[in-house]
Amino acid sequence: MAKVTDLVKRVLVGRALRSGQLHEQLLPKRIALPIFASDALSSVAYAPQEILVILSLAGVSFYSYSPWVAIAVVVVMLTVVASYRQNVHAYPSGGGDYEVATTNLGKNAGLTVASALMVDYVLTVAVSVANGVDYVGATIPFVGEHKPAVAIVIVILLTVVNLRGLRESGAAFAVPTYAFMLAVLGLIAWGGFRLLVLGDDLRAPSAGFTIDAEQANLTSFAAAFLILRAFSSGCAALTGVEAISNGVPAFRKPKSKNAATTLLMMGLVSITMFGGIIALGLASGVKVAEPSVVAHDLHLPDGSPVGPGYYQQPIIAQVADAVFGGGSLPFVIISAVTALILFLAANTAFNGFPVLGSILAQDRYLPRQLHTRGDRLAFSNGIVILALGACLLLWGFNADVSRLLNLYIVGVFVSFTLSQIGMVIHWTRHLKTETDPRIRHQMHRSRVINFFGGIMTGLVLVVVLLTKFLVGAWIVCFAMPVLFLMMKAIRRHYDNVAVELEITEEFDESxxxxxxxxxxxxxxxxxxxxxxxxxxxxxxxxxxxxxxxxxxxxxxxxxxxxxxxxxxxxxxxxxxxxxxxxxxxxxxxxxxxxxxxxxxxxxxxxxxxxxxxxxxxxxxxxxxxxxxxxxxxxxxxxxxxxxxxxxxxxxxxxxxxxxxxxxxxxxxxxxxxxxxxxxxxxxxxxxxx
Structure with missing residues (x-):
């Protein structure tokens, strides 16, 4: 029995590696980008659509606000990327937001960030996989009929791949991630060329459709609230940015420089893809409605409702149809790599969560087993726990993306905000002792960037809480304090045990x-x-x-x-x-x-x-x-x-x-x-x- 178990383990996970081979698992930038950026890049598949879906509640006329909402999201994204480049230089040990908050704001702030990130990592896996299953289920009926089971199987497959180690999982995910990047960037480039140079008229499959307003005759306050809600949904595009600051130890030397370069590359590509997709979507007349009301609120050009049998194509698929034509080879490729990247987006969490768990275990806030590396030098226990949490969410929420999205991004913006406030304190403290004018100038610039980042992410956090609390975000607001108290209790237990086991004079005598x-x-x-x-x-x-x-x-x-x-x-x-x-x-x-x-x-x-x-x-x-x-x-x-x-x-x-x-x-x-x-x-x- 033991030999059979070991054989299965070796086939799935691979040959055990010696501790001295850890340096062989470090990542060059070309592999680190698809590993750490897949979550942020994949948000292009749903963040632009979420903006239009929320605005559609007030009718197609509110689509005119979408460029301004998108610009606001891009500004926040640029600010966060610039801010986190300061983080990876100042704190390269891999603690990320947790280390920044703990060092500068205290242990309670650090644990708040840790609990927020842990919840967000689990949700990242659940949302990404559920979204990918939705995408595939539209064309394969069996997948659509068994969404939770298929999603759980995909999480298990991702778990096995990640248990094989960083380098092998990166090699496995690099090709589809780069394929998605090239496909979407090619789509934007060719679509922009047709619009701006050739003067072609792009028409999405839903261009002639109309949408009944769920919330008609809105007051100024209600309209502003709806726009803010669209903005908060669009900010899902920022998830995954923090993963690189947690994964700095996985980079090759010079670690900080390589991590900062990868972060910049990820930010530029994400912003280009996000802005390009929403611009082409508006130019081609894309219409998308809330999934729960699409059957009767979305109307065909003749005025009749689309009906319950209608499949609402995602925004990328509609743009690809407008640019390349439905059924064409580029259209099929874009549809395939988009579905694949949604599954692989979960890999960002599979690399961030175990490292964070290891650091928390080292600080005695989580069980010490999370600090132990497995056979392939990955933090296997953290990977397994993340997979179990994601599977429970997928099963509990029936792999429903719309329900899971309401829980999303609250945690990540809590960590963003506290991290940026911590960095402002970090630079202020170092400015008191630094005398070199050149270095002081750099510190002043970094402090301004982090201060602006803290203001922006704090405002987004308030907006997210106001607009999503009653529709599901309250669950995250409940889960975070539970995790916080659990980690405090674990630390208290370890401290009590240490005191109890300490050698005293009385013990020596007896x-x-x-x-x-x-x-x-x-x-x-x-x-x-x-x-x-x-x-x-x-x-x-x-x-x-x-x-x-x-x-x-x-x-x-x-x-x-x-x-x-x-x-x-x-x-x-x-x-x-x-x-x-x-x-x-x-x-x-x-x-x-x-x-x-x-x-x-x-x-x-x-x-x-x-x-x-x-x-x-x-x-x-x-x-x-x-x-x-x-x-x-x-x-x-x-x-x-x-x-x-x-x-x-x-x-x-x-x-x-x-x-x-x-x-x-x-x-x-x-x-x-x-x-x-x-x-x-x-x-x-x-x-x-």
């Missing part, structure tokens, strides 16, 4: 117990019992006795008679058990010994079978396991397992151990009777003493 009372548990006289007795004698305890529980009278008397007949030089004590209970009489007896001599220790030796099959565990050692579980809570009691390997365990041992000198002589010939073999083993232990 470290050596007065005496050691040894007890060997006996159920019957056989080889495991003989080995346990021999080993207990070899430890030279102050006192040694064998203990058995007399459940069946005849069986107990037979055991005592056999013990005396074999002449075993260890006294056997029979504990009475009128209610046929085995564990409690032993616990009571140990408690009596401890009460009699509190400064002594009691060592309990328990013979156990070592088996080779999983089902054999159900047939053996159950009483021993229950007894050990109870004894471990008794102060001053040591529990020692004495293993006896059954033949079924031979297949797990590998190369057999050579016999010790004289072992064959002590064991005697195979034809020796059981009672003589038992005496020989006891005599051998006497001789060794």
């Amino acid at each position: 470290m050596l117990p007065s005496r050691n009372h040894a007890i060997v548990l006996v159920s019957k006289i056989h080889k495991p019992t003989m080995r346990a007795l021999a080993y207990a004698r070899a430890t030279r305890p102050s006192t040694l006795e064998a203990i058995t529980v007399g459940v069946e009278g005849a069986e107990a008397r037979h055991l005592q008679d056999e013990w005396e007949r074999l002449g075993i030089p260890v006294p056997l004590k029979m504990l009475d058990s009128p209610y046929r209970e085995i564990t409690q009489p032993i616990l009571d007896y140990v408690k009596t010994l401890r009460r009699r001599s509190p400064r002594d220790v009691v060592t309990v030796f328990i013979p156990e079978y070592v088996v080779g099959h999983w089902w054999e565990h159900l047939l053996h050692n159950q009483s021993a396991l229950r007894l050990k579980a109870r004894l471990l809570f008794k102060p001053g009691v040591m529990v020692t397992s004495v293993p006896w390997q059954l033949h079924s365990a031979d297949r797990l041992k590998g190369r057999p151990e050579p016999l010790a000198p004289g072992a064959s002589r002590r064991a005697g010939p195979q034809v020796v009777k059981k009672d003589i073999k038992a005496k020989d083993e006891i005599k051998a232990s006497d001789h060794s003493l």
Whole structure:
């Protein structure tokens, strides 16, 4: 069983890597870009559409506000990219927003950022995969009918790829990410050329459609609120920007410079794609409505509703249809790589979450296992936890993108805002001690950038909370404090344990117990019992006795008679058990010994079978396991397992151990009777003493 499990693990994850090979997993910029930028780049597939969908609630006339909303999103994006370039230079250790907030604003601010990012990473995986499943489900009915199951399978596949290590996952994701970038940039370039140079008239499939306003005759306040809501939805394009600041240690040297360059490249490409798609969408007359009302609010050119059987194409597909023609090879390629990039966008979270979890575990805010690297030098435990969280969300929300999007981007803008405020404090603190005019000038410039970034992201956060709180963002606002309190509790536990385990003078004086009372548990006289007795004698305890529980009278008397007949030089004590209970009489007896001599220790030796099959565990050692579980809570009691390997365990041992000198002589010939073999083993232990 173990060999089969190991074989499956090696096939899926790959050959284990030595710790010294960590440098081989570091990423050049060409691989780091698709790994860390896939989330930000993929937002082009839905962020422009979300702006138009929200504005469509007030009718097609409100589309005129979309260029201004898009410009506002682009300004925020430029500001955040410029701000985070300062972050990666100032804090290259990989702590990102968490480290910035902790260092400059205190531990509570750092934990707030950490909880926000953890929630956002899980949502990134869920939203990206659900969106990709929606895209594929429109053309493959089976996928559309089983969305949650298909989405969970895709998360599992992404998990396996990421467990193979950063470098391998980057190589796997680089080709589709670059293909998406080239396809969308090519779409924008050719569409712009046709519009501006050739003067062609681009028409999207929905260009002649009309939309019934869900919210007609809006007041000025309601109209402003709707525009702000569209802006907050468009700001989904900023998700993933923070991932590079958390992943700086994964870059090749010079780490900070390479990370900052990758961040700039990602920002420029994302802004170009975002602006180009929404501009071509407006130029070609794209019409998109809220998915829940599209059947009756979106009308065909003849004025009739599109009906429940209508599939609303995503904005990229409609623009590709207008530029290249529906069904053409470029159209098919763009549709395919868009669906693929939506799945791969989750990879950004698969690289950011484990690193953040590792840092939090190192600071004792999360279980220490999250700081341990797996076979392929990835933080495997963090990857698995992220996958489990995303699968739970996909199952709980039925892989519904519109419901999941309402939970999105709250966490990331909390981290953006606190990080930028922290960076302002960082530069202010360093300006007090810096005397070099050139460096002071750079610090002043960086502080201005971060200050402006903090103002912008803070305003966006307020807008997001106001416009999305009642439609789902309250769940994130509830989850973040829960995570915050959980991490505080974990840290408090670790601190309490450290204090409790600290060596004190009182402990030094009482470290050596007065005496050691040894007890060997006996159920019957056989080889495991003989080995346990021999080993207990070899430890030279102050006192040694064998203990058995007399459940069946005849069986107990037979055991005592056999013990005396074999002449075993260890006294056997029979504990009475009128209610046929085995564990409690032993616990009571140990408690009596401890009460009699509190400064002594009691060592309990328990013979156990070592088996080779999983089902054999159900047939053996159950009483021993229950007894050990109870004894471990008794102060001053040591529990020692004495293993006896059954033949079924031979297949797990590998190369057999050579016999010790004289072992064959002590064991005697195979034809020796059981009672003589038992005496020989006891005599051998006497001789060794």
